[in-house]
Amino acid sequence: MKTFRIGGVHPAENKLSAAESIKVAELPKVAVFPMGQHIGAPALPCVQKGDKVKVGTQIGKPMEKALSTSIFSSVSGTVLKVDTVVDASGYKKPAVYIAVEGDEWEESIDRRDKLVMLADKPELIPEVIIEKIKNAGVVGMGGACFPTHVKLMPPPQFKPEWVIINAVECEPYLTADHRLMLEKADEVLVGVELLMKAAKVSKGFIGIEENKPDAIKLLSEKCAAQHPNIEVVPLKTKYPQGGEKQLIDAVVGRQVPAPPALPVSVGAIIQNVGTAFAVYEAVMKNKPLFERIVTVTGKQLKHPSNFLTRMGTPMSQLIEACGGLPDGEAKVIGGGPMMGKALVNLEVPICKGSSGVLIMSGEDARRGEPQPCIRCAKCVNACPMGLEPYLLATCSGKKMWDKVEAEGITSCIECGSCQFTCPSNRPMLDLIRVGKTTVMTNIRARQMAAKK
Amino acid sequence: MANKLVVSLSPHVHSGDSVQKNMYWVCIALVPALLCSFISFGVGAIITTAISVASCVCFEWAINKFMLKNPKCTICDGSAILTGLLLAFNMPSNIQPWIIIVGALFAIGVVKMTFGGLGCNLFNPALAGRAFLLISFPVGMTTWPTPGQGFGVYLDAETGATPLAWMKVMFKNAPDTELYQKAVQELSKIKWEDMIFGNTGGCLGEVCTAALILGLAILLAKKVITWHIPVSILVTVFVLSGLMYIANPQSYANPLAELMSGGLLLGAIFMATDYVTSPMSKNGQLVYGVAIGFLTVIIRAYGAYPEGMSFAILIMNAFVPLINNKFKPKRFGEVPVKK
Numbered sequence: 001m002k003t004f005r006i007g008g009v010h011p012a013e014n015k016l017s018a019a020e021s022i023k024v025a026e027l028p029k030v031a032v033f034p035m036g037q038h039i040g041a042p043a044l045p046c047v048q049k050g051d052k053v054k055v056g057t058q059i060g061k062p063m064e065k066a067l068s069t070s071i072f073s074s075v076s077g078t079v080l081k082v083d084t085v086v087d088a089s090g091y092k093k094p095a096v097y098i099a100v101e102g103d104e105w106e107e108s109i110d111r112r113d114k115l116v117m118l119a120d121k122p123e124l125i126p127e128v129i130i131e132k133i134k135n136a137g138v139v140g141m142g143g144a145c146f147p148t149h150v151k152l153m154p155p156p157q158f159k160p161e162w163v164i165i166n167a168v169e170c171e172p173y174l175t176a177d178h179r180l181m182l183e184k185a186d187e188v189l190v191g192v193e194l195l196m197k198a199a200k201v202s203k204g205f206i207g208i209e210e211n212k213p214d215a216i217k218l219l220s221e222k223c224a225a226q227h228p229n230i231e232v233v234p235l236k237t238k239y240p241q242g243g244e245k246q247l248i249d250a251v252v253g254r255q256v257p258a259p260p261a262l263p264v265s266v267g268a269i270i271q272n273v274g275t276a277f278a279v280y281e282a283v284m285k286n287k288p289l290f291e292r293i294v295t296v297t298g299k300q301l302k303h304p305s306n307f308l309t310r311m312g313t314p315m316s317q318l319i320e321a322c323g324g325l326p327d328g329e330a331k332v333i334g335g336g337p338m339m340g341k342a343l344v345n346l347e348v349p350i351c352k353g354s355s356g357v358l359i360m361s362g363e364d365a366r367r368g369e370p371q372p373c374i375r376c377a378k379c380v381n382a383c384p385m386g387l388e389p390y391l392l393a394t395c396s397g398k399k400m401w402d403k404v405e406a407e408g409i410t411s412c413i414e415c416g417s418c419q420f421t422c423p424s425n426r427p428m429l430d431l432i433r434v435g436k437t438t439v440m441t442n443i444r445a446r447q448m449a450a451k452k
Numbered sequence: 453m454a455n456k457l458v459v460s461l462s463p464h465v466h467s468g469d470s471v472q473k474n475m476y477w478v479c480i481a482l483v484p485a486l487l488c489s490f491i492s493f494g495v496g497a498i499i500t501t502a503i504s505v506a507s508c509v510c511f512e513w514a515i516n517k518f519m520l521k522n523p524k525c526t527i528c529d530g531s532a533i534l535t536g537l538l539l540a541f542n543m544p545s546n547i548q549p550w551i552i553i554v555g556a557l558f559a560i561g562v563v564k565m566t567f568g569g570l571g572c573n574l575f576n577p578a579l580a581g582r583a584f585l586l587i588s589f590p591v592g593m594t595t596w597p598t599p600g601q602g603f604g605v606y607l608d609a610e611t612g613a614t615p616l617a618w619m620k621v622m623f624k625n626a627p628d629t630e631l632y633q634k635a636v637q638e639l640s641k642i643k644w645e646d647m648i649f650g651n652t653g654g655c656l657g658e659v660c661t662a663a664l665i666l667g668l669a670i671l672l673a674k675k676v677i678t679w680h681i682p683v684s685i686l687v688t689v690f691v692l693s694g695l696m697y698i699a700n701p702q703s704y705a706n707p708l709a710e711l712m713s714g715g716l717l718l719g720a721i722f723m724a725t726d727y728v729t730s731p732m733s734k735n736g737q738l739v740y741g742v743a744i745g746f747l748t749v750i751i752r753a754y755g756a757y758p759e760g761m762s763f764a765i766l767i768m769n770a771f772v773p774l775i776n777n778k779f780k781p782k783r784f785g786e787v788p789v790k791k
Contacts, residue, residue: 257785329456372571386783416463
């Protein structure tokens with residue numbers, strides 16, 4: 001079975017909520033919409049205090065001449081204030097607060113539950129599809145939140161050959177993508193066709209890890225019947241297969257060179273399976289991106305679940321819906337256990353990139369005590385980028401910035417495999433992040449100086 | 453707020469692997485060889501091992517507490533126990549107890565703790581201890597008991613030459629000499645099954661091939677080590693000594709006998725693979741293994757000692773920082789296109 005070629009680890013999968021059907025989460029009383037939910041410049045609020053909005057009303061406009069995208073209201077009601085909020089990343093961001101009143105949708109949204117096929121809409125030429133995706137505020141739903149329309153328009157020197165759909169969901173615990181594939185398979189596949197048409201490619205792959213055999217079977221059957229140019233590729237379960245570069249290597253056997261090279265430089269456009277669904281809704285149903293599937297899970301949680309959640313819903317509400325936090329101290333993570341961020345505040349809103357809320361309590365919440373490095377090389381064997389984490393961490397700790405730059409620290413994808421595997425519990429990734437940030441700053445400074 | 457939130461950076465899960473687990477698995481992998489040694493050499497094997505382990509642990513504890521004044525106890529990590537075991541495995545079972553204690557002091561006190569303890573030493577402590585003893589007490593260290601004298605023997609064991617010593621005699625003397633004839637005669641008495649099950653003279657832990665291979669299987673199965681170092685050493689020794697054997701079968705031993713005699717397997721499986729003193733990248737490990745194999749054959753054939761493994765590993769230990777600098781893992785993006 002296919003997989004990526006360098007490194008990787010296999011954490012306990014703990015897909016506790018894999019059999020839980022998607023439930024619709026309750027509407028919040030107040031919904032909060034950070035304006036920076038994507039990579040790039042935050043959107044600019046285009047509503048004021050007292051304005052009435054509906055579900056699907058634009059409340060943030062993309063910043064012009066910048067990498068940016070729109071934000072839409074997920075609720076109907078009145079704008080309470082335009083202020084700031086601390087989001088899941090821990091940073092303060094401009095935000096729109098809306099008091100929820102009823103559930104009135106914009107008329108332009110097609111709410112009928114009828115599947116629309118690409119063949120039904122011949123007017124959808126690539127430019128139209130991309131424009132619709134852009135206007136619906138669709139971003140990568142896997143967590144990185146890169147605006148989707150930008151990815152579909154690569155620089156002219158690159159020629160995309162395939163669209164590869166990231167449906168591996170390699171993070172332990174998370175099951176949002178898995179449930180989406182089982183419950184919205186047809187919509188996802190039409191979404192993939194839309195992405196392929198927009199990128200002007202004739203071949204699509206869907207990479208799914210073998211720990212989701214039901215999804216592999218269902219999508220393979222549907223592809224064989226209705227979507228002959230899409231191929232489901234079962235992959236060996238291994239973390240971090242959902243990393244863009246690892247996925248390309250696993251599916252088509254090409255390796256993207258070191259930064260600043262892009263996936264499209266080897267001919268691949270990667271989109272998350274959640275993004276494919278969002279693209280379907282945006283293009284076929286005129287529905288902007290304002291809700292998503294969120295896994296709320298944890299071993300100590302009473303009812304791990306998958307929720308269809310409106311953006312802006314506070315995470316605390318979802319946790320309560322699953323039985324509340326367990327007693328004692330707990331770690332609440334936005335995202336999965338390998339790359340998610342521990343929250344300092346449970347009122348942070350669900351955003352476009354919120355794939356999960358994970359609760360770990362007791363022993364699980366704490367790191368082990370670090371011991372001396374015994375040079376076992378397990379981090380070197382685990383690194384999916386072929387780096388030497390022990391060396392990068394040690395040299396970063398000693399502020400040897402030129403050395404870590406030469407050792408390729410900017411290639412680090414911060415997947416955490418090194419720290420996961422370290423028998424001595426060394427906080428390697430903490431140090432590597434410091435080194436990587438510093439080196440990136442140094443590189444930018446050099447580029448600025450060179451321009452002058 | 454009712455709950456206290458714990459905050460740290462990702463990753464938030466851990467494999468559950470630990471230094472202790474790795475060290476104890478190596479110790480467990482050494483147990484079959486220890487049992488075989490007991491069968492071959494009697495209770496002396498157990499006594500020697502016990503003295504060695506106890507003195508290594510005591511020295512580490514005392515140095516850590518009284519000289520380094522480190523409040524954290526380091527003996528629980530299992531590395532001192534492992535050093536003690538390996539040191540004992542590299543000695544004859546009938547050696548004087550005080551020599552063992554001197555060796556343990558050198559291994560732990562000089563080679564390990566002066567460099568900063570676990571993870572910081574340049575040389576393998578057990579091997580450096582052995583080399584120190586071999587140079588300081590050559591008679592005690594090279595007077596090996598013959599196997600099969602009953603379970604009660606210790607210091608009173610009868611001694612004799614090892615297969616490796618006879619091989620050296622074969623190499624050093626012309627075929628028409630009396631010594632050569634005697635060596636051929638002695639070697640012909642040793643059957644393959646004797647080498648497989650440890651029924652030959654030698655250091656305590658090195659004689660039983662089957663038990664050492666079982667240890668290798670345990671280490672590989674538990675993913676404590678990878679195949680790269682042991683296999684590269686064994687293949688190099690086999691190929692090189694095979695070539696020498698083909699060129700001159702009268703002077704050189706059969707390559708299979710080379711593999712199964714002396715400390716080659718013990719060194720390749722348990723000593724050269726020591727985490728701290730071996731290279732980090734796979735390519736580096738292969739280079740290291742090939743170099744150890746090469747040096748071992750050279751020393752065995754042309755050196756002053758019959759045994760070359762421990763010196764070969766120690767010499768290559770010194771090159772590990774250079775190997776780490778020169779041989780890097782293959783980075784992502786440098787691997788050619790599949791198909």
